[in-house]
Structure formats: C-alpha cells, structure tokens
Amino acid sequence: MTTSVQHNHGQIQIVFLVLLVLFSPLAIDIYLPALPQMAQDFEVKHALAQDTITWFLFAMGVGQLFAGPLADKLGRRTVALAGVSIYASSALLAWGAQSIEWMLLARLLQGLGACATSVAAFATVRDIFGPNKSGKMISYLNGAICFIPALAPILGSWITQELGWRTNFSFMALFGVCVYLALAAAMKETNPTPTDEPVFRLSRYAAVLSTPSFVFHACLCMLAMAVILAYVTSAPVVLMENLGLSMNEFTVWFGINAIINITACxxxxxxxxxxxxxxxxxxxxxxxxxxxxxxxSLARYQTPLAFMLPIFVSSVSFAFILGAAAGKALAPFGDKAGTAAALLGLFQMSGSGLVVAIVQRLDMQPHVMIAVQMFILLPSLFILLSKAGKKWHLALA
Structure with a gap:
C-alpha cells in the first residue's frame, strides 16, 4: 500500500516538472502568428515587436544567475511558486499593455518568472532522481519542451483569429493560475537542507569565465541559438506578410521545422x-x-520552401552544435557545475537575444540577416582546427 502511494506521488511530481518547463516555450511560440498584428496595433516597426521575444530570453538568461542560488537557499517549491506568480501577473500586464514599452516591460518580467520555473524544475529533478538517473529524466523534459514549437503556434493561430492576439497572453495567465493552484496543493519541497551561502557571489562566476574551454563552447551555443532566434522572430513577417500565407499555413511550416528539430535532437x-x-x-x-x-541563393524565389529549406538545414546543425558544445562547456567543472550551467544559460538566452537584437538593427532583409547569423559561426571552424582550439575542446575529454 505504501509503495503504491509513493509511486502515485512520484508520478504527480513528474507531471509538475513537465508543467514547470512548459512555461518558457509556451511564452514564445504561442503568439508567433500574432507578431505582425502586434506591430500593426502598436504602430511600431517589426523589429520592436520581435524584441518582445529577445527581451523575454534576455531576462531568462540573466535571471538564472539568481534563480539557481535562490532555489538552493529558499527551496525549489518556493521559487517555483514565485516564478509562476510573476509569470501569470506579467502575462496579464502584457494582455492589457497599451504601448510597446509596457509590453516589453511585461515580457521582461515574464522572462524572470519563466526562468524561475525552469530552474526549480531541473533542480527538483536532481533532488528526486540523483546524479545517475537525472540525465534520463532531463532528456524527457527537454523532449516535452521540443514538442511545444510544433503545437503552440497552432493554438495561438486559432486564438488570434477567433479572439484576438491579446487573448494569447490571457491564456498564459490562466495556465499560470491553474498550475499555481496545483503546485500549492500538492508539490513537495525536495531540498531539505537549504544553503546559507549568499545569493550572488561574483568570484563564483569569475572562476568559470576565466576558463577558455567554457567561453569558447558557450559562445558556440550562443551563436547557434541566435540562428534559431533569428528565424523564429523573422518567420511570421516573411511567411505571412511578405509571402501572404495565412496563420494556419504558417503553423504548418513552423510545425514541419519543429518535427525536423525534434528528430535531429x-x-x-x-x-x-x-x-x-x-x-x-x-x-x-x-x-x-x-x-x-x-x-x-534562394532569396530571389518568393516561395515558402525557398525560405524554409535553409531553416530545415540549420535545425539539423543546431542540434549537433548545441548537443556537443553544451557538454564540453560544462566538462571542466565538478563542484561548480551549477554555476557553469547558469552562465551557459546566460550565454544561450541573453547572449543570443543580444546578438539578434543588434543584427536586426542593421536593417537587412530577413534572408540576409538570417544568413549572416549562420555565417557568424564559420570562424569557429578555423579555431577548432587550430592548436589552441583543439586544446580547449579536449579539456577533460
């Protein structure tokens, strides 16, 4: 009887973990079909509407530097509940925003909330499954995250067409409220011995940043993520505004790329x-x-396939680069693995968002802008072939 209860409790906790990691991809992918409408309603350039994604990711990256230590100090459950609260409240702020400035502020706060839920989820995995079995569970959670880009735009397209683009944000708020109530009722704290260390200690991060192997591979992750982010922010404009696709047609192409990405991962x-x-x-x-x-080469052909074929190729390369570089970035660290992971998240989220935001300000055509993002990684190939690059890569191989 006791074993059955423990098994059911474990299944409930796993459901909570899945719900917690869904906040981040949901906040990005559900309203992608509505980006052109948002730019039109706020009477701003597309780059500013696209900034609602990059600002969100920037906050997620920076927030990891604090959310991880807070989860150790205050507990996973406390950080998870606080993150969901911030997420839902900022979603309501975005829903009611009457200017792009308020929308950007809301998305910044929402990024901090999503960061807290993600950190709490992965820390809980380590608590429950231990160092040997947590890797398998994390793979399952990443798999759940990968399915959102295929499904969320379909829901977002329907919501936008039937109820208006603002309803996407009220849906996020409702999702947050439901998850909060479930967590408050049944989520258990999995870290019984909270730490007394300061939340932020600069020396902890300086030791990681002084390691060339980490910086090199973290930059690879950042630039690979920037390619995907450049595509995600540009696709609605290219496919719907420039090529005249409907929201439903857009979600089909977006979903195909998500399936390719899942297969590659x-x-x-x-x-x-x-x-x-x-x-x-x-x-x-x-x-x-x-x-x-x-x-x-295909930029002169005004068809969805001409735009998406290079994206399909980049999705495959993204899986290879991120899968190899992330592990190598963390390889030199043992007791500092958590700190290194937080910094890696900073590079991937905030760094990629900053790179894309800068390149988008150069007023290039979307095809050229995305191609530039792809070519930025090319010099790293020559670094890998160099003596120093091989040494960095083989660190603790």
Whole structure:
C-alpha cells in the first residue's frame, strides 16, 4: 500500500516538472502568428515587436544567475511558486499593455518568472532522481519542451483569429493560475537542507569565465541559438506578410521545422556517441554554413520552401552544435557545475537575444540577416582546427 502511494506521488511530481518547463516555450511560440498584428496595433516597426521575444530570453538568461542560488537557499517549491506568480501577473500586464514599452516591460518580467520555473524544475529533478538517473529524466523534459514549437503556434493561430492576439497572453495567465493552484496543493519541497551561502557571489562566476574551454563552447551555443532566434522572430513577417500565407499555413511550416528539430535532437546524441563531439561540431558548423549559402541563393524565389529549406538545414546543425558544445562547456567543472550551467544559460538566452537584437538593427532583409547569423559561426571552424582550439575542446575529454 505504501509503495503504491509513493509511486502515485512520484508520478504527480513528474507531471509538475513537465508543467514547470512548459512555461518558457509556451511564452514564445504561442503568439508567433500574432507578431505582425502586434506591430500593426502598436504602430511600431517589426523589429520592436520581435524584441518582445529577445527581451523575454534576455531576462531568462540573466535571471538564472539568481534563480539557481535562490532555489538552493529558499527551496525549489518556493521559487517555483514565485516564478509562476510573476509569470501569470506579467502575462496579464502584457494582455492589457497599451504601448510597446509596457509590453516589453511585461515580457521582461515574464522572462524572470519563466526562468524561475525552469530552474526549480531541473533542480527538483536532481533532488528526486540523483546524479545517475537525472540525465534520463532531463532528456524527457527537454523532449516535452521540443514538442511545444510544433503545437503552440497552432493554438495561438486559432486564438488570434477567433479572439484576438491579446487573448494569447490571457491564456498564459490562466495556465499560470491553474498550475499555481496545483503546485500549492500538492508539490513537495525536495531540498531539505537549504544553503546559507549568499545569493550572488561574483568570484563564483569569475572562476568559470576565466576558463577558455567554457567561453569558447558557450559562445558556440550562443551563436547557434541566435540562428534559431533569428528565424523564429523573422518567420511570421516573411511567411505571412511578405509571402501572404495565412496563420494556419504558417503553423504548418513552423510545425514541419519543429518535427525536423525534434528528430535531429534525438539523432545528435547517437552521432556524438559514435563519432565524438569534435566531429559533431565540425559537421554542425559546416552544415550551418551550407544553410547560409542556401538562404542567400534562394532569396530571389518568393516561395515558402525557398525560405524554409535553409531553416530545415540549420535545425539539423543546431542540434549537433548545441548537443556537443553544451557538454564540453560544462566538462571542466565538478563542484561548480551549477554555476557553469547558469552562465551557459546566460550565454544561450541573453547572449543570443543580444546578438539578434543588434543584427536586426542593421536593417537587412530577413534572408540576409538570417544568413549572416549562420555565417557568424564559420570562424569557429578555423579555431577548432587550430592548436589552441583543439586544446580547449579536449579539456577533460
């Protein structure tokens, strides 16, 4: 009887973990079909509407530097509940925003809330499953995250067409309220021994940033993420405004790319296991460069396939680069693994958002802007071939 109760309790906690990691991708993907309408209603350039995504990611990245230590100090449950509260409240602020400035502020706060839910979820995984089994559970959670880009735009397209684009944010708020009530009722604290260490200690991060291997591989993750972010923010404008696709047609193309991305993410670990991380990075960067050439070569063809084919290629390369580089970035660290992971998140989220925001201000055509993002990674290929690059990559191999 006791075993059955414990099993049911464990299943409930897993459901909570899945719900907690869904906040971030939901906040990005559900309202993508509405980006052109948002820009029109706020009477701003598309780049400012796209900033609602980059600001969200920036806050998520910076927030990890504080959310992790807070989860250790105050407990996973407390940080999770606080994160959901901030997320839902800021979603309501976005729903009622009457200017792009208020919308950007709301998204900044929402990024902090989503960051807290994500950190609490992955910290709880480590508490429950331990160092040996947590990797498998994290893979399942990442799989759940990957499905959102395929499903959320479909829901967002229907909501936008039937109820208006603002309803996407009220849906996020409702989702947050429901999850909060469930967590408050049944989520248990999994960290019985909270730490007394300061929430932020600069020396903790300086030791990681002084490691060349970490900086190099974290930059690879950042620039690979920037490619995907450039596509995500540009796709609604290119496919719906420039090419005249309906919201439903847009979600079909977006969903196809999500399926390719999921397949690539599942295949990349097997490739790495067989050929190693060094080969995976080399192949990933080369394939990404091919995607950039395709993007420029096909720019004159005004069809959805001409735009999406290079994106399909980049999704494959993204899985290879991120899968290999993330592990190598964290490899030199043992007791500082949590700090290194937080900094890696800062590079991936905030760094990529900053890179894309800067490039978008250069007033390039979307095809050219995305191709530039793909080519930015090319110099790293020559770094990998150099003596120093090989040394960085082989650190603690």
């Amino acid at each position: 599942m295949s990349a670990p097997k490739f790495v296991e067989r050929f190693g991380t060094y080969t995976a990075l080399m192949v990933g960067i080369l394939v990404l460069s091919v995607g950039g050439v395709l993007m420029l």
